[in-house]
Amino acid sequence: MEARIIGLKGCGKTTLVAALAEGRGDGHIATVHVGDSRVRALSDMFQPKKTTFAEFKVREVAWPEASARKGEMERYLDALAGGHVYLHVLRAFDNPILGESIQPAQDLEELDREFLLFDLIRIERAFERVKKAPLSDAGKAALARCQEALEAERPLREVAFDGDQLSFVRGYQFLTLVPQLLIVNTEAGAEWDRSALESAAAGREILAFPFVDALEVSRLSPDEQAEFAEALGLPGPAAEVVTQAAFKELGLISFLTTGSDEVRAWPIHLGETAREAAGAIHSDIERGFIRAEVVHYDEFMRCGSMKVCREQGAFRVEGKDYLVADGDIINFRFNV
Template sequence: MKICLVGPPLSGKTVLFAALTGMAPAEAAAHGAEPVAVVKVPDDRVDRLAEIYKPKKKIQATIEFSELAGVAAGDGRKTGFSEQFLGKLRTVDALLLVVRAFGDPAVPHPRESVDPVRDLRDAETEFLLSDLAVIEKRFDRLEKEIAAKKSDRDVRELAVLKTCRAHLEAERPLRLLEFKPDEELLIRGYRFLTQKPLIVAVNLDEEDIRREGEVLAPFAGWAEQANTAVIGLSARIEMELRELPNAELKAFLADYGITRPAREKLIAATYRLMGLLSFFTVGQDEVKAWTIRDGTKALAAAGEIHSDIERGFIRAEVVPFSEFIAAGSMAECRTRGTLRLEGKEYQVQDGDIINFRFAV
């Protein structure tokens, strides 16, 4: 899964990127305009399973973070994106928009005032206009194609695009629309920016961390939106706590009244917005977390591991993580009857420990 940090200049993207990935800001900057890093998803359950199995390898789920500079929102241009920038942004799965709420006279704001809501609105407008431009371009061609040779698929695509266009023209991002699966298929290829889950990171002043609720109040309209999350954090504090030994971390967080590092909040929000869940495979060789979309059936989950397992699928032996921990061993799960046999159609649940039986 790929998440891209975007936002106006000097909003703290690189500092936050460094805090999220553990890469020093200087190192990140040395990657040029587009640093990329793969981050392990913290999950206590994987740690517990690894303690029990003592495997040779412990493999956590990962998320790829990148940073793209280039959204200079609201400087009067209609769309501020270069084609190259857009092309890259369209390939990611979710957008992490960093807006600046910290003052700091040492870092002059590129615009005259600090106004994170304005910056969010402007960035959103840019995304909206870019999606509209994509639709306009396709619209004319589709209409011509339909006039020349009417195909059912084209007619349906045109209808969905019309809905999208009306929605965008009303200044509503596409992530607020719910598409039917067949509609989703028709427009998936466009990779609309406003259809991607949006996580807004409001980069607060260190002093404002304790009054986060107040500073975030104007964002309520976004926080309530579908497929959208708003998270208050201080990129600078997050950076500092990366460097702390574990023993000091708790006291440091308590000092600022922070319950959880923003990194964890961001990753949890991403999973939630993307509708992702984890299942586990366990053994002496390897304990591994797999990430799938909510609603995935056992057969497709098997395919995530290997196409042979999907092809030769016989059965899935499934036990929920909590039941396994309560029982203490697979043998005890069998005795208790909590280890179930499931077929291809079983819908995998978050925390399932699965052993796939297969033959090829």
């Protein structure tokens, strides 16, 4: 899973990478641990040799210098392709170097407009090139559908494509197809007016906190982070808040495995079955799947041990088609 951190010049992208990295980053790229207090709690109970969080790669797309051939914006748009979700940073703090006023809603509209235009031009080029790169009728219809949406100023992520159309459209790496979370970098201690941004957000989820404070919090130990985040008025440690919102946006959940060797969170898509979840661990477990022994995390914590879970009927045996829920603790039975 990879998230791209995007946004206009000087809005705080690099600062966000650092806050998410919790010291593990490298400038523009970081591997973010999906903040999951359940993993920490289970690890405290089982004292395993190893504790493994679900992970998320983030990569900043840095604002480029203009060249003789291309302006800054053109170069930026060219560099954006890829990634499963955009973390779109908006500046709501005063950055004196930029010499521009604070206007996150207008900044958002500016990049939205550029994205729409970029995608429209890409479609026009595809139509122009049909002699050299022929398009099937289905392909033409899919692109026409994209064009129609974009001309009505609708981003492609809002269009309900069917499976075949979607995989065809994905091949073009359209910018408006990628889901977005909006992350507002606010001025520490200052009020911030959310209402202006809400209409421009058009349904995208908005997170808002001062990145400089989030960065300070991210330098603390996991135990201290939640407390200090609260004291500073943040919604939580950045890695936790942002990854949870990104998981929700992408329809991801985590199931858990426990034991004396390892406590671990495994990301899968909502709607995946026990057998598919087994495949997330190893293809052998998926192939040799017999059954899944399941206790939900909340039930487990209520009971305090597997033994009590069994006695109280919180422990379930599920078959291959069981739909895994977020927070299920699963032990797979399989033969190889």
